[in-house]
Amino acid sequence: MAYFDNAATTYPKPECVYSFMDEFYRSNGGSSGRGNYQLASAAKTLIDDTRNRVSKILRCPTKQVIFVPSATIALNIIIQGVIKKGAKNIYISPFEHNAVTRVLYNFEKSNKIKVFELHVSENLEYDLERIRYQFDSCSPDFVIVSHVSNVIGLIAPIEDIFSLAKKYGAVTLADMAQSAGLVDTNVGLELFDFAVFAGHKTLLGPTGISGFVMKSDISIPSVFFGGTGYDSANQDMPKSLPEKFEFGTLNVLGIAGLNAALKWIEEQTVANLYLKEKINRKRLISLIEKYEKLSIVGNEGKEKYVGITSCVIDGISSDSAAEIFSSRGIAVRTGLHCAPRAHMFLGTYPAGTIRFSVNCFNTEEDFVKLEEVLDLIESQI
Amino acid sequence: MAYFDNAATTYPKPECVYSFMDEFYRSNGGSSGRGNYQLASAAKTLIDDTRNRVSKILRCPTKQVIFVPSATIALNIIIQGVIKKGAKNIYISPFEHNAVTRVLYNFEKSNKIKVFELHVSENLEYDLERIRYQFDSCSPDFVIVSHVSNVIGLIAPIEDIFSLAKKYGAVTLADMAQSAGLVDTNVGLELFDFAVFAGHKTLLGPTGISGFVMKSDISIPSVFFGGTGYDSANQDMPKSLPEKFEFGTLNVLGIAGLNAALKWIEEQTVANLYLKEKINRKRLISLIEKYEKLSIVGNEGKEKYVGITSCVIDGISSDSAAEIFSSRGIAVRTGLHCAPRAHMFLGTYPAGTIRFSVNCFNTEEDFVKLEEVLDLIESQI
Numbered sequence: 181m182a183y184f185d186n187a188a189t190t191y192p193k194p195e196c197v198y199s200f201m202d203e204f205y206r207s208n209g210g211s212s213g214r215g216n217y218q219l220a221s222a223a224k225t226l227i228d229d230t231r232n233r234v235s236k237i238l239r240c241p242t243k244q245v246i247f248v249p250s251a252t253i254a255l256n257i258i259i260q261g262v263i264k265k266g267a268k269n270i271y272i273s274p275f276e277h278n279a280v281t282r283v284l285y286n287f288e289k290s291n292k293i294k295v296f297e298l299h300v301s302e303n304l305e306y307d308l309e310r311i312r313y314q315f316d317s318c319s320p321d322f323v324i325v326s327h328v329s330n331v332i333g334l335i336a337p338i339e340d341i342f343s344l345a346k347k348y349g350a351v352t353l354a355d356m357a358q359s360a361g362l363v364d365t366n367v368g369l370e371l372f373d374f375a376v377f378a379g380h381k382t383l384l385g386p387t388g389i390s391g392f393v394m395k396s397d398i399s400i401p402s403v404f405f406g407g408t409g410y411d412s413a414n415q416d417m418p419k420s421l422p423e424k425f426e427f428g429t430l431n432v433l434g435i436a437g438l439n440a441a442l443k444w445i446e447e448q449t450v451a452n453l454y455l456k457e458k459i460n461r462k463r464l465i466s467l468i469e470k471y472e473k474l475s476i477v478g479n480e481g482k483e484k485y486v487g488i489t490s491c492v493i494d495g496i497s498s499d500s501a502a503e504i505f506s507s508r509g510i511a512v513r514t515g516l517h518c519a520p521r522a523h524m525f526l527g528t529y530p531a532g533t534i535r536f537s538v539n540c541f542n543t544e545e546d547f548v549k550l551e552e553v554l555d556l557i558e559s560q561i
Numbered sequence: 562m563a564y565f566d567n568a569a570t571t572y573p574k575p576e577c578v579y580s581f582m583d584e585f586y587r588s589n590g591g592s593s594g595r596g597n598y599q600l601a602s603a604a605k606t607l608i609d610d611t612r613n614r615v616s617k618i619l620r621c622p623t624k625q626v627i628f629v630p631s632a633t634i635a636l637n638i639i640i641q642g643v644i645k646k647g648a649k650n651i652y653i654s655p656f657e658h659n660a661v662t663r664v665l666y667n668f669e670k671s672n673k674i675k676v677f678e679l680h681v682s683e684n685l686e687y688d689l690e691r692i693r694y695q696f697d698s699c700s701p702d703f704v705i706v707s708h709v710s711n712v713i714g715l716i717a718p719i720e721d722i723f724s725l726a727k728k729y730g731a732v733t734l735a736d737m738a739q740s741a742g743l744v745d746t747n748v749g750l751e752l753f754d755f756a757v758f759a760g761h762k763t764l765l766g767p768t769g770i771s772g773f774v775m776k777s778d779i780s781i782p783s784v785f786f787g788g789t790g791y792d793s794a795n796q797d798m799p800k801s802l803p804e805k806f807e808f809g810t811l812n813v814l815g816i817a818g819l820n821a822a823l824k825w826i827e828e829q830t831v832a833n834l835y836l837k838e839k840i841n842r843k844r845l846i847s848l849i850e851k852y853e854k855l856s857i858v859g860n861e862g863k864e865k866y867v868g869i870t871s872c873v874i875d876g877i878s879s880d881s882a883a884e885i886f887s888s889r890g891i892a893v894r895t896g897l898h899c900a901p902r903a904h905m906f907l908g909t910y911p912a913g914t915i916r917f918s919v920n921c922f923n924t925e926e927d928f929v930k931l932e933e934v935l936d937l938i939e940s941q942i
Contacts, residue, residue, distance in 0.1 A: 181591075181598065181599055181600060183591050183600075185592070185598070185601075186589065187594070188810075189590070189591065189592065189810060191590055191592075191600070192590070192591070193586075193590065198586065199581060201583075202579060202582075202583045203584075205579065205767065206573070206579050207873075209570070209572055209573070209574065209767070210562070210564050210566065210570065210572030210573070210892065211566070211569065211570065211572075211892075217562065217886065217887040217890075217891070217892040217893070218562055218567070218887065218890065218892075219564075219572070219892060220566075220887075220892070225862055242868060248811070249630030249631065249634070249769060250630065250787075250808075250809035250810060250812075251809065252785070252787035252788065252808050252809030252810075253630070253809065254789070256785050256786065257788065260574060260837065263647055263755055274709070278786075278787060278788035278789075278793060278796075279786075279787040279788050279809065280794055281796060282786035282787055282788070283786040283787070283796070283807075285786070285796040285797065286783070286786055286797075289731065307712075329666070334586070342661035357893075360784055378810075380810065386586065386590070386813050386814045387590075387595070387769075387811070387812040387813050387814050387815070388630060388768075388769030388771065388812035388814055389812055395564060403784075404633075404634070404637045405634065405637065405659075405660075405663075405664040405666070405667055406633035406637065406660040406663055407659035407660050407663070407899030408659070408899075411900060412659060412896065412897040412899050412900075412901055413890070413897060413901045414913055415659075415666040415901075416666065416667075417663060417664070420889070427631075427633050427660070427663075428631035428632065428633030428634065428660065429569075429570060429631060429633075429759075429761065429768055430632075430768070431630070431631075431768040431769035431815075432768050433629070433769055433814075433815070434768070434769050434770050434812075434815075435765045437814075438899050439688040443937070460902070474704075482670030503942055505598065506599065508666025509589065509598075509599065509658065511592075511598040511599075511600060512598070516794060517794040518789075518790060518793050518797075519793075520794045522595060529794070537865075545909070550796075
């Protein structure tokens with residue numbers, strides 16, 4: 181199996197992720213990090229250490245790290261909370277995932293909010309001048325940007341957009357599901373109010389653990405409720421962070437895996453992993469460009485890209501292509517990638533694209549296999 | 562470490578849980594169960610098999626099994642959904658966890674709902690005759706019962722309560738966090754609309770995976786929104802189950818662990834595991850009863866109990882006791898156990914209790930250690 185579906189979940193994980201999870205959960209899995217016996221304090225130490233490592237990688241030691249089970253849950257907590265607090269005019273990038281747009285749509289359809297798309301030019305550059313006009317004509321309350329598009333890998337100039345948004349007093353949210361731990365970013369800057377990370381994607385951890393960082397002095401109401409092992413007599417959620425948003429038993433197993441992954445990334449360095457992915461991306465693009473029938477969607481303009489590349493193949497539907505790839509041992513993802521609005525923007529809606537996503541772990545062998553299958557597909561059309 | 566905190570999370574897990582998780586995630590962890598390449602279909606097969614095993618253990622093959630990361634999230638989905646659909650008069654047992662009562666309180670404080678407590682007599686028996694009077698005086702829209710109290714282990718006569726509730730047309734929800742896979746229950750009966758399970762407690766799986774079963778013909782609006790890898794162009798959540806409530810990437814690692822745990826429970830049988838826990842409970846209670854200064858809270862009436870037992874120690878606060886236990890290698894949990902209303906009902910609020918919770922894995926050695934520490938505590942008071 182040649183794995184080109186790292187945008188869905190990265191695979192494999194660093195060896196230490198598997199081994200440390202197994203070891204930690206066997207010897208310390210008797211605790212949810214609450215209680216004060218030895219196992220519980222081992223879990224607490226692990227959780228605190230993992231929080232610190234997230235802060236370090238995102239360069240935001242002054243911000244609060246909150247663990248939740250998935251990036252989708254993090255986005256629900258933040259977006260529903262900011263809207264409940266009163267945000268009406270909400271700007272999003274054209275590349276948002278359903279984890280953002282479906283949350284918004286629920287409020288949009290009852291006219292509680294207005295959603296606008298940030299202006300991106302035809303050659304896929306964020307047009308800050310026009311975005312300023314947009315903000316002038318309707319002042320933003322809340323600006324949400326997918327830092328890296330999960331369809332085409334485009335990296336948004338997030339600092340520039342958020343700097344502008346801050347001039348209008350907007351709350352800002354970076355969806356870093358496809359960038360945390362890969363695209364070096366100073367989330368410690370004042371202009372980031374919220375940033376969401378997905379443990380099992382670019383952070384190379386397991387499924388079941390994700391989270392967000394937020395400014396400690398910003399406050400949003402809770403939209404989900406539950407036990408926190410803290411301030412239990414209070415029937416409101418506690419006001420303190422991270423407890424307010426860490427309802428239910430923390431996933432200690434997942435946190436152990438994420439901890440090992442973060443350590444590994446620190447050792448390798450974010451810059452190095454990005455470089456390796458860039459090399460693999462270059463390889464992938466050179467390969468795809470060999471074939472006349474394959475066209476890359478995106479990959480234009482002056483913005484940068486990570487190792488996620490979408491294609492269409494002339495004369496063959498994504499679904500038929502998917503079958504050929506999967507039957508020949510190539511893992512790719514086809515269709516809309518849970519981001520229909522991105523495909524509308526790119527002109528690939530409703531059929532979608534074939535998405536190849538590489539990271540630092542792709543090997544020479546993967547590319548040889550991919551080339552064989554692409555040869556076959558081209559010869560069959 | 563003698564582990565008496567199984568009500569928080571069971572520990573250890575059956576050996577197969579650790580080994581199968583590691584094995585499956587190493588060889589198949591490259592998928593979230595979406596996509597159609599080989600790894601993805603291996604994950605899909607695992608997920609389907611796990612759904613079947615949950616159905617089998619809860620005896621509800623006709624109901625839909627939905628996986629979410631935690632019982633708290635399941636309870637938010639169901640309770641907020643049923644209230645959003647119009648439920649006003651909500652009855653709960655006196656033993657509900659904050660995962661239920663904090664969700665309700667958020668609606669109660671803005672007068673959107675009324676919350677009533679089901680009548681339980683002083684000797685801890687559900688008084689069905691008086692509950693009928695309660696229902697007559699204010700008809701129930703929604704009845705929520707903690708099948709097993711996480712504070713004192715009391716098993717509620719859930720079929721009787723729900724049968725009565727159904728006569729009034731109420732929606733029913735069983736919180737089975739402390740009973741699924743332990744207290745044999747026919748959740749397939751018409752009278753169960755919703756039942757929540759926690760993967761890492763009585764089901765002996767890892768943290769990060771839980772869920773609920775629901776009647777397929779009942780419908781509640783969504784409160785969480787996100788990608789489902791299905792019907793992606795639709796900006797509403799899909800109507801189909803389980804997709805409607807399985808937003809975000811499924812925790813394949815957790816599902817692998819739960820799968821192994823369910824297989825193990827099937828092999829051992831629910832009845833046998835319950836019997837082993839009953840034996841350990843008996844041991845625990847005989848031991849506690851030896852000490853004059855220790856009083857068990859609950860353990861009365863004709864209802865049955867699982868291996869969760871709460872105590873108070875004369876002349877020593879729960880917190881001081883907790884320190885002695887933890888420093889001597891005994892894992893217990895003290896305080897309110899995220900269930901302040903249960904302690905109010907039991908007369909142990911706000912100090913709470915010392916909770917010992919055993920399961921099938923407690924050993925002779927655990928009890929010897931516990932006895933030593935209890936001797937020491939009694940001698941020191």
